[in-house]
Amino acid sequence: MKKLAYTFILLFSLSVVLTGCREETTGEKVEDAVEDVADDVEDSVD
Helix, strand or coil: CHHHHHHHHHHHHHHHHHHCCCCCCHHHHHHHHHHHHHHHHHHHHC
């Protein structure tokens, strides 16, 4: 369970950093980061 939580935190942080490099509005950045993290968590659970 701890590994899943750490993975989620790591992927969320990485997504926020990587999406911060593109020129987008804050709302688009947050939306993209949430979608990326959700996809990554689903992949890691499988």
